[in-house]
Amino acid sequence: MVWFLAKRMVALALTLVAASLLVFAVLEVLPGDPALLILGVNAREDTLAALRESMGLDQPAYWRYLTWIGGLLSGHLADSLTYDVPVSELLAPRIAVSLPLALMALTLAVGLALPLGVLAAARRGRATDVAVMGASQLGVAVPNFWLGILLILLFAVTLRWLPSGGFPGWDAGVGPALAALVMPAVALALPQAAILARVTRSAVLEVLGEDYMRTARAKGLSRGEALWRHGLRNAMIPVVTIMGLQFSFLLAGTIIIENVFNLPGIGRLIFQAIGQRDIVVVRDLVVLLAATVGVVNFLVDLSYAILDPRLRHGAARRVHG
């Protein structure tokens, strides 16, 4: 188990180093001078040079990379080129939008998908199954930004129940803040829930055909009891794998959804920062997102070991082996 964890940690660290090198290199070759973008078409060369110097862009590339990594490791993030405040200061209020949004969407997706998927599997071939699978087919096909626009038109423009976009801030109260996140969370969650429900259904169906399920029925458990006590845990491994993958899609989805709903979250920050060539913000955010995905994958691996003791022992045997 320890060996398993250590290996995963090393892989995570290497991934992050690779991600940091890659994003730095890409931003290095991407055309676009941040100073010119800030000062515009009438700026004089001496003004541009002064700004570049104040932003540290006159230093050689290797030096800028090392300064950046050193800053990351010591927790001192550099100043954003456009906003002129430390990236850490920019991040905190953005995370306060994106994290609750992602968690709401994930909870909603899982809360909808698992019961529906199990239900559809249990009622295989019957009306419930057909209805759930039909709805999920639709959910897979509908892009989240389009769903978001439909929600805005219905609940904000026509009914005026919810704000059309924007975020009032948590200090405006939990109610208004959550109201601003409901539609984006639903728009993010439904397509994810549709995929997850289909995976859950097929995973449960597969388990239902296993020998140990027949054994469980033979010892007198009802169909439902057998599924609940023996089936679900085994069915969870593919479901958790897909959930882990979906988390990355969720992060990517927030970039689009935050633009549709005009939410000041991480996704919109990265979108704006790329357009403004705010390389300081972009590289920090990419590494942050890579780290988040890495940690989530790590947790998924960990959960396999919890769900399936064989993996745990298999790993342990190799250590002693």
Add this chain to the structure above:
Amino acid sequence: MILPFVRHRARHLSIAVVVLATLAAASLPSQSGRAAPPDALVMGMVLEPPHLDPTAGAAGAIDEVVYANVFEGLTRIGPDGSVEPALARSWEVSDDGLVYRFTLRRDVMFHDGTAFTADDAVFSLQRIADEDSVNAQKGLYAAIDSVAALDGYTLVVELKHPDGRFLFNLGWGDAVMVAPETADDNKTNPIGTGPFRFVRWIQGDRVELEAYPDYWGPKPALARATFRFIPDPAASMAALMAGDVDAYPNVPAPEALDSFKADDRFTVEIGTTEGETILSLNHRRAPLDDVRVRRAISHALDRRAIVDGAMFGYGTPIGSHFAPHHPAYVDLTGMYPHDPEAAKALLAEAGIAPGDLSLTLHLPPPSYARRGGEIVAAQLAEVGIKVEIIPVEWAQWLEQVFRGHDFDMTIVSHTEPLDIDIYARDDYYFGYDNPAFDAVIDRLQGTADPEARADLYREAQTILAEDAVNGFLFQLAKHGVWDARLRGLWENSPIQANDITGVSWGE
């Protein structure tokens, strides 16, 4: 890059849906019940300012929040584009046009409670010229030789040479008055002298202002103002219709204007801007250095069709680089009327057979360029010029086209007021060089008399049109949509700003 594609598609779909929904909503009984009290205004903007210091960046969004509202200069630009007194109550100019003596207002307070004096004015102007200055318009104030305070409220500025636009330039956001103690923090905590002071900025969402009780001038009718930043056209239309935003001084989607016109809850004002939208040609590259080829291109362009197709009819065709609403404007659109046959003849004269010339066309993100570019390409194809369209981001455009001169043609709107002098600049991106034109601009620089200046402006416009320097397309319109009860919003935009000092709620 999947994202821009997805966004692009989303935009088209969503605008169609917005229009349909408006029609549906218009048939419902009208809903009253705005949440905001009548002394507050929520104004929508497309772009968020990167920071709030107008003296340290070119982004128009900075001025759109703070100009005249938070910061004031010695002079200011009024709604009709004229120069008005602001923190300078009056001024005298010496006969040779070299010495300006400003009398400053005595009752002006910065938002931190300190008084504004001539020393602050000296600091503000000297700061522009500093060696490590990051003022985006440093060149506008290069004529300043010295600045001195005679007493607390008298400022004397000496120029190196006469500058007919000096008072106008002092009215730009780049020359607003700041205090030495607070200037370095203005990016995040702007301290000015205007009728509104900064309250807070929820980055990515909004900037909030409130009326400043110790303001020297007439008190604004609004107690609070919020600027909300909504880049997505569909989201901004939805925000207006849902009542989350009261006013959009310039909506990003002209295609949605008709649905707002049909709805009596809204006022739609089509105004003018200083944006000359042009098909810039790179004179460094053959055969664009040949005036016959450039004239052929001008003949090939059907400006009306471009305005109708790309801007849904909003915009005024232009024949030179000058704003049609300016008193010195000359209508030169008739010099090269849309005439494909004349274009082909000129190309033949220049030795170019149909289909032999192929040119690139770099298009930055705004819809005037992307949509206009498609139409321009089709019109050039009609006269036998092949066009390769290259969409670029602003960052790329600035580096490759503007600074690198690596392009054949591009479409861009030059939004600075009275910027015809860019054609006299050395090594400017389109590479035009005509000593006769430079001489006119030189004389303009040294002329203060308005009538003489107007004559020189007319001469300059005519030279540019005769040389067919660029394909002059149209003057960008300002599409304002706001709550029908609002009064006092600017119809035109002679300077990129949203001056809300005169805005009030009617009825």
